Structure formats: structure tokens, C-alpha cells
Amino acid sequence: MKTLVMLASAGLIGGAMNALAGGGSFVTLPALIAAGLPSVAANASSTAALFPGGVTSAWVYRGGLTTVDGLPFAPSLVVTLLGGLCGALLLVWTPTTLFDRVLPFLLLAATITLMLGPRLGSRVRSRVAVGRTTVLGVQFVLGTYGGYFGGGVGLMMLAAWSLFTAADIKALNPARMVMVTAANMVAVVCFALLGMVWWRQSVALGLGAMAGGYLGAHLGKRLPARLVRAVMLVIAITMTVLFFRRAFLTT
Incomplete structure (x- = not known):
């Protein structure tokens, strides 16, 4: 019961983080590993658990799904689904050691792009025809990255989109939430069919993620864009440092 x-608590935090800025898997994946799951199963189970929270957040954000200049929404959604399928199959067929x-x-790279996004994006758009x-x-x-691992994929999407459009991060958040959820949806179907998800642990995590996703999305709609960007940068920097530590300093 304590586990x-x-x-559920990790899911609440992770779901809120995903709705607000991204990076929720950095909370949920270690929680599942701490609960005794092997790393690959934890990765698949984390994706499955966070998916309901992503759907909840996308529903809250549905009113903001307007066409964003520089981002063709429908074609982007299609290629995101295809990429999510490729990434999920890649996780099934290849070891994760190199990717770690x-x-x-x-x-x-995503953190640096987020830091320099608006300034760098305006220069790129003025000199290069994207x-x-x-x-x-x-x-x-x-x-593909989202289907394979997905840690920080929402942050990476916003970082990339900041080079294509002048829209602020708050305006891009609804599209980001839908794209991340789409990639996760395809991955979850693959992982479930192949028996990679530990459902008991995923359900507990997922219930918390649904509540966190709902609350985080409502909070994200009300916060100023500058504050949302600042929160995202803090999360991105923290994730980057901790993932470097995990990859190179832990044995």
C-alpha cells in the first residue's frame, strides 16, 4: 500500500509537470524503478501511466488549439503518430544503454534552445526560410523520441517550435500537449500488446497523473507566459543535470 x-503521489506531480511544462517522466520513471520494476518495463509503464493525464490536460487545453503560425497542426499530428510508432518499436528491438x-x-540542447529560443528564433526566421x-x-x-523514451519531449518540442514561430510558449502549450499525448498513445498500444506494462503499478501512477494533469493544465492556463517559461527552464536545467549525473556519475 505504501508503494x-x-x-500515486509521483503520478500527481508528474502529471502536473507535463501539463504545465513537461518533464513528468523524470518523476515517474525513478518512482517505478524504486517500486522494483526493471528499467525497460518502468519506461513502458511510465508512458502508459502518464497517458491518461496527458489526455486530461489536452481536454482542458482544447479551447487553445488554434492554428499556430509556422506549425501545420494536422500534418504535424500525423507525423507525430508515425514517429511515436517508430520510437516504440525501436525501444522494443534495441537496448537502452547507448540511448542513456x-x-x-x-x-x-533543448535547454540551451529554450534559453535562447525567442532571440535565436527571430534570427533564424529572418535569415533562413524554414x-x-x-x-x-x-x-x-x-x-520518434517521444515513443522511444519521451523524457523532456514536450520541452524539446517547444524548443524546436520556437525556431519556427514567434508565438509565445503559453500559446504553444495546447499543441504541445496534444502532440506529446499522440506519441504516447501509439507507444502505449505497442507496449500493452507486447506485455511490457506492469498494470498494477501503472494504474496507481496513472490515477495520480490524471489528477495532476487536470490541475496542472488549469494552472497553466492562468499563469503568465513569462512565469511558465521560467518554470520550464528550471525543470529543463534540473532534468539535464540529473540525467548527466544518472548517465555518467552513477554506477
Whole structure:
């Protein structure tokens, strides 16, 4: 019972983080490993557990799903689904050891892009013609990453989108939530069909994530864009440092 309560609490925090800024899997994945799950099963179970919270947040954000300049929403959703499928299959077929080493550098790149996003984005848009093919190609890669592991994928999406559009982070949050949830949905179906999800632990985590996703989405709608960006940067920096420590300093 103590383990289930711990998992529900981790789900509450992770769901709220995902709704507000992203990075909830950094809370839920260690919680599942602490509950005794092997790392690959914990990864799959974390994705399954956070999915209901993502759906809840996407529903709360549904009123903000307007067309964002520079982001073709419907085609981006399609390639995100395809990427999520590829990423999920990649997790099934390949070991995660190498990816554990690469992940901190991906998070570092996302953090730097978030820091420099508005300034760097305006310069990129003024000097380089970013076409539809480029946007969709980047989104496919992000969808693949989301299906494979997904840690910080929401932050990475916002970092990439800041190079394509001048819209602020708060305006992009609804689209981000839908894209992340779409990639997770495909991955969850694959993991469930292949028996990779530990359902008892996932249900406890998922119930907390649904509550956290609902509360976090309502909070995100009311907070100023500058504060949301600041929170995201704190989460991104913290995740990057901790993932470097996990990859290179722990034995």
C-alpha cells in the first residue's frame, strides 16, 4: 500500500509537470524503478501511466488549439503518430544503454534552445526560410523520441517550435500537449500488446497523473507566459543535470 501511495503521489506531480511544462517522466520513471520494476518495463509503464493525464490536460487545453503560425497542426499530428510508432518499436528491438548516454546531451540542447529560443528564433526566421518539410521532419524525429523514451519531449518540442514561430510558449502549450499525448498513445498500444506494462503499478501512477494533469493544465492556463517559461527552464536545467549525473556519475 505504501508503494501504491508513493506511485500515486509521483503520478500527481508528474502529471502536473507535463501539463504545465513537461518533464513528468523524470518523476515517474525513478518512482517505478524504486517500486522494483526493471528499467525497460518502468519506461513502458511510465508512458502508459502518464497517458491518461496527458489526455486530461489536452481536454482542458482544447479551447487553445488554434492554428499556430509556422506549425501545420494536422500534418504535424500525423507525423507525430508515425514517429511515436517508430520510437516504440525501436525501444522494443534495441537496448537502452547507448540511448542513456545520448539523452543528457539531447536535454542540454533543448535547454540551451529554450534559453535562447525567442532571440535565436527571430534570427533564424529572418535569415533562413524554414519550410513545411523541415518542420514536419523535425516533428517526426521528436515523435520518434517521444515513443522511444519521451523524457523532456514536450520541452524539446517547444524548443524546436520556437525556431519556427514567434508565438509565445503559453500559446504553444495546447499543441504541445496534444502532440506529446499522440506519441504516447501509439507507444502505449505497442507496449500493452507486447506485455511490457506492469498494470498494477501503472494504474496507481496513472490515477495520480490524471489528477495532476487536470490541475496542472488549469494552472497553466492562468499563469503568465513569462512565469511558465521560467518554470520550464528550471525543470529543463534540473532534468539535464540529473540525467548527466544518472548517465555518467552513477554506477
